[in-house]
Amino acid sequence: MLIVTFPDGAQKEYNKGITPYQIAESISHSLAKRLLSASFNNKQVESSTELFENGEIEFYFWNDLKGKSAFWHSSAHLFAQIILELYPNSKLTIGPPIENGFYYDVDLGDQILSEKDFETIEKKMIEEARNDHKFIIRESSKKDALDFYRKNGNHYKTELINDLNDEKITFCDHASFSDLCKGGHIPSTGHIKAVKLLNVAGAYWRGDEKNKQLTRVYGISFPKQKLLNEYLKLIEEAKKRDHRIIGKKLKLFMFSNQVGLGLPLWLPKGTELRERLENFLKKAQKNAGYEMVISPHIGNKKLYETSGHFQKYGESSFMPIKSPSSDEEFLLKPMNCPHHCEIYKSEQWSYRDLPKRYAEFGTVYRYEQSGELHGLTRVRGFTQDDAHIFCTQNQLIEEFEKVIDLVLYVFNTLGFDNYEVQISLKDKKDKEKYIGSDEMWDLAEDAIIKATNAKKLKYTIEYGEAAFYGPKLDFMVKDALNRKWQLGTIQVDYNLPERFNLSFKNKLNELERPVMIHRAPFGSLERFIAILIEHTAGVFPLWLTSKQIILISVGEKHEKFAKKVSILLEKGEIRASLDSRNETVGKKIRESEQNKIPYMGIIGDKEVNNNSVSVRASGGEEIGEMNIDELINFIKKEEKDSFGNK
Numbered sequence: 001m002l003i004v005t006f007p008d009g010a011q012k013e014y015n016k017g018i019t020p021y022q023i024a025e026s027i028s029h030s031l032a033k034r035l036l037s038a039s040f041n042n043k044q045v046e047s048s049t050e051l052f053e054n055g056e057i058e059f060y061f062w063n064d065l066k067g068k069s070a071f072w073h074s075s076a077h078l079f080a081q082i083i084l085e086l087y088p089n090s091k092l093t094i095g096p097p098i099e100n101g102f103y104y105d106v107d108l109g110d111q112i113l114s115e116k117d118f119e120t121i122e123k124k125m126i127e128e129a130r131n132d133h134k135f136i137i138r139e140s141s142k143k144d145a146l147d148f149y150r151k152n153g154n155h156y157k158t159e160l161i162n163d164l165n166d167e168k169i170t171f172c173d174h175a176s177f178s179d180l181c182k183g184g185h186i187p188s189t190g191h192i193k194a195v196k197l198l199n200v201a202g203a204y205w206r207g208d209e210k211n212k213q214l215t216r217v218y219g220i221s222f223p224k225q226k227l228l229n230e231y232l233k234l235i236e237e238a239k240k241r242d243h244r245i246i247g248k249k250l251k252l253f254m255f256s257n258q259v260g261l262g263l264p265l266w267l268p269k270g271t272e273l274r275e276r277l278e279n280f281l282k283k284a285q286k287n288a289g290y291e292m293v294i295s296p297h298i299g300n301k302k303l304y305e306t307s308g309h310f311q312k313y314g315e316s317s318f319m320p321i322k323s324p325s326s327d328e329e330f331l332l333k334p335m336n337c338p339h340h341c342e343i344y345k346s347e348q349w350s351y352r353d354l355p356k357r358y359a360e361f362g363t364v365y366r367y368e369q370s371g372e373l374h375g376l377t378r379v380r381g382f383t384q385d386d387a388h389i390f391c392t393q394n395q396l397i398e399e400f401e402k403v404i405d406l407v408l409y410v411f412n413t414l415g416f417d418n419y420e421v422q423i424s425l426k427d428k429k430d431k432e433k434y435i436g437s438d439e440m441w442d443l444a445e446d447a448i449i450k451a452t453n454a455k456k457l458k459y460t461i462e463y464g465e466a467a468f469y470g471p472k473l474d475f476m477v478k479d480a481l482n483r484k485w486q487l488g489t490i491q492v493d494y495n496l497p498e499r500f501n502l503s504f505k506n507k508l509n510e511l512e513r514p515v516m517i518h519r520a521p522f523g524s525l526e527r528f529i530a531i532l533i534e535h536t537a538g539v540f541p542l543w544l545t546s547k548q549i550i551l552i553s554v555g556e557k558h559e560k561f562a563k564k565v566s567i568l569l570e571k572g573e574i575r576a577s578l579d580s581r582n583e584t585v586g587k588k589i590r591e592s593e594q595n596k597i598p599y600m601g602i603i604g605d606k607e608v609n610n611n612s613v614s615v616r617a618s619g620g621e622e623i624g625e626m627n628i629d630e631l632i633n634f635i636k637k638e639e640k641d642s643f644g645n646k
Contacts, residue, residue: 021047037070072097075221081177101220118197132190145169194228243533262380295339307338332365355391376530389517400451407488424465440494479535491518541642554604572632
């Protein structure tokens, strides 16, 4: 017999060899029917996996992230089966689940797959799904696995197998189809009721531009057609909110092939937006005891070798810049932290001086592959709202808590009040990915958990997601369409102070290492603004928007008074513009709506005579007639109220 412990702490005894599905069936038939996947002793298993030892079980359904992951992983297998049927000479590579759906990379040889083929593939996937084939995991020796793919002429799979250290390889079978796979599937294909292929793109094998370009097909699937219909509506709304389209319409930023891919050019309105965001955070940082610093756009290669960044990220950095001196090499700055370490190191500090909080809006450069670039969310040059705190061990938890407060203040002020918190720790099985001793890592991880608990934040723990030099706390913000974005991050680092030989004098007048906290509430201004645009659909809060009100003169004879009002508003620190073109009032209003200007001030005969303005909100709401002082006070109050954090 074995003892199974449930999430609520309840325990039940079962015969050895029982499966998660059978355990669910023993509780309720409806529970078993909804079951998609499960974990046993914190390891994801199949619903058909036989269990032989005591352990803790957790069931996953459609509303669980791991349930969706298993669903989309299984759908990728189904897609691959149909691809081989329709394109028998193709070579399968990898097909993982992603945040929304799945993709599969395929070498189609001389054949072409385009969007016009999607409907045929979708229909065949659903037809095959109705056969309700079970997903079955089976073990294979490494030799047999290699023989299988060599026989099929698939060098991609043989390469993957050769890279595996395990002698036992696992396949997933359904119907007559087999694919190399570690596991994590739904019970059978019958759960898949709706499929939509979304787009096709190119992708280099293993992300290396030197390798062959494969065909990547993205798709998504659901257990009900209704859910697919709702998702497609969401996609349509997302297209309307695309920051690239809105950014172009509002004249916020642009890209130029002459300047270079992934290097945004900020236009006047976009620059104003950036500056307001910067000034907002600068004020908050000043109140929190930060000091602003500036570091150069390049640094000696040796600086990044000392920090360990070059060894870890050298391949994604731009090529070194040669100087006239043959023994000097510089890099475009890929991050700000080594520079801030050198600033700290310029003086000898006492424990009385700590913490030192250095902040910088520092532009960094990383070489992203052209296929990975996407508007402002993935660029080659971006500005981080970076800061590094150097503190004592005793100050660490308190400082970490203060950073959490700052991040949440930023989010709340900008209307991001729906977020999840993730503690990202190192992968204990792959220590080669990280630098520093186990002792340092234990201290850092313990501090993050204690600080997060102290702030009473609900969080999940993800192993393997830590930075190479330390664990971190990540904030996953949900936008207006319930899409999840990783924004603010806070990291604890014992390693860089060690590598840069940083110190302070303690109470005993002995040299001691400071602890370093990395933090960036925005993450990067480019990515944050992209997310903000899509979250608000370009309708920014009144305190942030470029123009708060546009004055619309009805005719030429009203223009003089309209100019006077415009000047008075600007003197009252209201961001106003004037539209006195020889166009109809209706056209001026429509264009104001298109430009997302919050308020319009209509000026005609009545307004000139009354020394007033008729105010109208974007969307058509009539606010009413106001004199100039009333209008200034109204907008200032609305501006104050537009801060999410009152």
